[in-house]
């Protein structure tokens with residue numbers, strides 16, 4: 001199955017940077033375009049990528065030439081660079097630039113919010129070639145819904161039921177990498193109801209080329225991975241909230257008693273508390289099952305802007 005020639009990664013946060021890195025270094029995709037609406041995220045992310053590559057080289061895992069070539073295949077796209085080739089104040093100049101540069105696959109790894117992802121999928125469907133695979137790294141949001149948004153991006157003359165609409169929705173798929181992407185061995189692939197066989201196979205081939213094993217999940221809230229993991233993390237936060245045990249004892253119990261490499265509170269900090277809350281809310285809203293209600297403490301911490309490792313403070317680790 002053919003791999004993309006020009007891959008676009010949307011979102012240069014912890015996941016987007018990792019995906020761009022494995023796509024370039026492992027899958028050797030000839031061109032990897034990296035877009036974020038916040039240019040400072042690209043700068044910060046590429047600095048982090050340089051450190052990861054330097055570490056790989058110093059440990060002898062990657063040759064200096066390979067690291068240099070991988071970095072050279074990554075091109076940053078910012079709203080300002082994109083709008084200079086189009087008109088000023090062009091909200092979707094970035095999507096047009098990805099299309100003009102011949103992007104034949106996208107992995108969207110922007111923040112875990114439905115409205116953000118729907119906006120991105122509308123813009124992608126409108127501006128990219130009709131054959132491009134449109135993949136999302138979402139942790140929980142419905143791929144079927146994102147495929148619907150892609151069809152809306154084609155304009156009011158195309159419906160979800162006509163052939164053009166079906167073909168557009170057919171190229172949307174979930175490719176759920178895990179954090180940290182260069183280290184974790186799995187990619188969970190999620191077909192939406194409309195995803196075509198060809199799209200599914202192209203997504204799997206891409207994940208394998210990035211060095212991952214593949215598992216498949218149906219398009220249910222949280223898929224297999226987060227339908228299992230997030231309620232566990234949420235329960236650990238509820239234990240802390242109710243005073244069942246201290247932060248240290250909760251994490252120690254799971255690390256030393258159950259053999260988990262990280263305690264659940266440390267893991268929540270690592271994932272990002274905003275992402276954990278967003279996933280838990282998708283589980284709750286998508287099932288209306290009270291067992292998925294997010295912990296009040298988790299919500300309050302996100303309200304306070306305490307997001308875990310990515311906000312520079314390890315929140316639960318510094319939680320009294």
Ligand SMILES: NC(=O)c1ccc[n+]([C@@H]2O[C@H](COP(=O)([O-])OP(=O)(O)OC[C@H]3O[C@@H](n4cnc5c(N)ncnc54)[C@H](O)[C@@H]3O)[C@@H](O)[C@H]2O)c1
Pocket residue numbers: 010011012013014015016035036037038041109110111112113116120137138139140176177178179270271272275310
């Ligand atoms: N953190 C994890 O452990 C993990 C694991 C698997 C999957 N995911 C999923 O990956 C995605 C990204 O997560 P993350 O942890 O990298 O988040 P993050 O907060 O580190 O990064 C998100 C990035 O998206 C950018 N962004 C937001 N809106 C955008 C837009 N409209 N256009 C372009 N860029 C935009 C932000 O500026 C930010 O750089 C989410 O869907 C998340 O659920 C996260």
